[in-house]
Amino acid sequence: MKKILLAIDDGHFPEGAFRFARTINEMEAITLCGVFLPELDFSEDINYTSVFIPLIENYAASSIQQSLQTFQDLCDQYNIHHIEHHDMKEDALKVLRKESLFADLLLLSSEKFYADLLYGPGGFLGSALHQSACPLIAVPENAAFPESVILTYDGSASSVFAIKSFAALFPKLCELKTMLLYGNAHDAPLPDASGIQELVQQHFPNVTTTAINTIPEKYFSTWLNDIPNPIVVSGAYGRSLLSRIFRRSFVEDTLRAHQVPVFIAHR
Secondary structure: OEEEEEEEEOOEOOHHHHHHHHHHHHHOOEEEEEEEOOOEOOOOOOOOOOOEOOHHHHOOHHHHHHHHHHHHHHHHHOOOEEEEEOOOOOOHHHHHHHHHOOOOEEEEOOHHHHHHHHHHHHOHHHHHHHHOOOOEEEOOOOOOOOOEEEEEEOOOHHHHHHHHHHHHHOOOHHHOEEEEEEOOHHHOOOOOHHHHHHHHHHHOOOEEEEEHHHOOHHHHHHHHHOOOOEEEEEOOOOOOHHHHHOOOOHHHHHHHHOOOOEEEOOO
16 A cells, blocks of 8 residues: 655645545555645745745644645545644655655645746745655646656656656556657657667557657647646656756746646656
8 A cells, every 4th residue: 555645735725636646546545644734935035945934833723724624524535544744843845855755655736836836946846846755746736637648758867767666656557548758969869769668668558759859849838738638757857858958847847837747756
């Protein structure tokens, strides 16, 4: 039974992430751990430390109780084994970093988390993506459960690690229609083609391979919209070969578009 963390910030219950967890539980029983976080403060001079308001000073008892009751009621309604954690002495990022050490997966979903991307990688979501000790999925609130998979690959060990992590966590999703989307400098062929294709074919029986270079940047969002409810799998949040193909980080752009779930795992 997998232990999955559901991050719940003050006053914002993550309905999208909960629906995602509920569907996973229908596929195989999980333990869902509700991690209740302090209020997030998005100030003008936001950075890795100022984003958090200390929990002991600002956490409204009524707010946490409402979210806790919602979490318990929904878990009972959908027959999900659940536990709750809330640390009254630490800031949100420290809580998530510690909790993620002892979990198989972290789910993040809140309009507030996504709004934080406006402040760049120094905000809460960017920090969580970089520092999580387990794989995570950023789930838009209105996203449908995946019906297809996009594996991003740039020849790095990090991208291979993410693909293997996704396959280990979600063997049933590996049966979906899958695209291996690769990027390389100077229009070079698929890096280590025989190795990555051999690996992917063992886990993803319905896989095709596409070069990201063949998709014009200005049409990328339209291209992504034409794929039926995908989940994007990535080994890095930041600049890599994939991100240099486009002007900004491939994963950051996908997150900012707020269209599809993004699975991120890094070593």
